[in-house]
Amino acid sequence: MAVIAVAIFAVAYALIASERVHKTKAALGGAAIVLALGVLGSEDVFYSRETGVDWDVIFLLFGMMIIVGILRHTGVFEYTAIWAAKRAKGSALRIMILLVLITAIASAFLDNVTTVLLIAPVTLLVCERLEISPTPFLIAEVLASNIGGAATLIGDPPNIIIGSRAGLSFNDFLLNVTPIVAIELAVFTLLLPRLFRGSFTVDPARIADIMELDEREAIRDRALLIKCGLVLAAVFAGFIGHSVIHIEPSLVALLGAGVLVLTAGLPQTDYLGAVEWETLLFFAGLFIMIGALVKTGVIEHLAVLATHAIGGNALVATLLILGVSALLSGVIDNIPYVATMSPLVADLAAGMDHHNNTQALWWALALGADFGGNLTAIGASANVVMLGIARRAENPISFWEFTRKGAVVTAVTVAVAAPYLWLRYYAFG
Template structure:
């Protein structure tokens, strides 16, 4: 069964990467084969928290898509788009930097998927106003969301798993990872002109047209905007306070969507049209594929072998965990990877006397998993969502268009992270 799970996963991944067939067909076909051959079953695929579909992710996406669908009726996305373009004086590069910084900051306190769902429509509108290709801007934003999400305990799901397993607190993440994230964002902004070279040409007439616009005129329904703002505020409070309230983000999003639909009285066809059904189904198929690898012990075996090699060597362990996590998180979903790897890291830390060096292993796991999500188009949930939104907007992002940039950015962020970990926890500890 192990060989079958690996074979099906590799074939599906090749189909996604080469785009020989639609990615949804590839993952659903792979899931169907895994069911037919008995590698997984309904119990493991639909009900298991370790090997099944992560319904929290699916319903979080669904709830936020409905909220965005209602919010779009207010004209607030047009408002923010015009505001951002005018503050950047119409410069595409400055607009990209501004939007990526907003994305990174928001991702530190909100789920990455929620952040890109809110900002992608703004980006599409800005680019449409200026007559420029939105693809580089969307790729840059999703990368910023994966970098910014590493800054806090609640910024990225793998961090929550690590915090639960290690006992590290919100303040621990803030003090240890936020400085690195700030450095990474500075580097990211410096790299943007080179990484997306040739993407910043714009017609001066278009810029003049945008500068003459009054963003306040874009608001179409102020009453609905106020209602949506109040609901969003409570949703955000629910996200930030989820560790205290004990409510899953998916429940918060669904409750927010239900309340907003009830009080807004927006016709069903409008907010349901914003739901990316293909994206939701893609996630379901992807979770089944990765769950089969977990069920057959593939990921656990990889983690155990890594543990046997690096046990007792703190610096070597830190660097290998960082690199291996970055590589594997670019190929498989980082949530089951971190869930499987956490017990291994916990065992490794028991053999390290220095608490700071022991904690360095956890930081390496978090950094590798979070930053590694940028490596490929399917490396993180936010990547998949943005690609789905771009396709619907008529600006498709191919697997390799994303991955060519993603691999480079992942390599840069890991190269920056490695000396940070060495200097802070080993050289000057």
């Protein structure tokens, strides 16, 4: 069964990468074959946390897509787009840096998928106003969201799994991971002009037009904006405090969406039309194929091979976990990878004598899994969502166009993280 699961995933992945078949068709086709051959059953798909569809991700996306769809009717995205362009004085590079920083910081306190859903419409409008391609901006933002999401316990789902398994608090992440994320963000910002060379030319006439606009005139429905603002504030508070109120972010998003649907007074086509149904179906298919890899032991076997290669050396273990996590998280979803790897890291950590060595293993897993999400177009949920938004906006981003940029950023961020782990937990630990 393991061979079958690997073969199905490899073929589906090749079809997605080649773009000869639409990625949703490839994912659902692979999932259908997995189910038809009996690799997974209904219990595995619908009810298992380890091998099934991650309904928290699906319904978080669904709820936030509805909220964003309603928010779009207020004109606030147009307002923000004009405001950002004017503050950057029409410079495309300064606009990119501003949006990247906003995205990264927001992703540390919300989940990065939510941040992408909110920032993408603004980006599309800014680029439309300046008559430039939005593709480099969308790619840069989603890369920044995966970097920024690594900073806190709640910024990226793998961090929540690691925090629970290792007994690490919100403050532990702030003290240990946030410093390196700040460094990584600075490096990434410096990399932007080279990474997206040739993407910052703007017609001076368009800049002049932007500077003459009054962003306040873009607001079309102030009453609805106030309602959306109150609901979003409550939703964000729920995201941040979900561990205290014991309500998952997916339910918080659905509750917020429900309140807005009831109070906005919009026809259902206005908010259901904003839902990326193809993206949700793609995730479902991908989760099923990855679940087959988990159930058949493929992911665990890879993790065991990695741990055997360590040989008891704490520094080698840390660097190997960092590198392997970045590579595998870029190819498969980092949530099941971290869920599978966590017990193995716990066993390794239990055999370490020094507390700093133990901590380093967990931070290596977190950084590798989070930064590895940038490696390919399907390495992180935020990547898939952003590509779906770009396609609907008639600015499709190909698998390889994203992956060429993402692979560079992953290599750089992992290369910067490695000496940080060595210096902090071994050289001066």
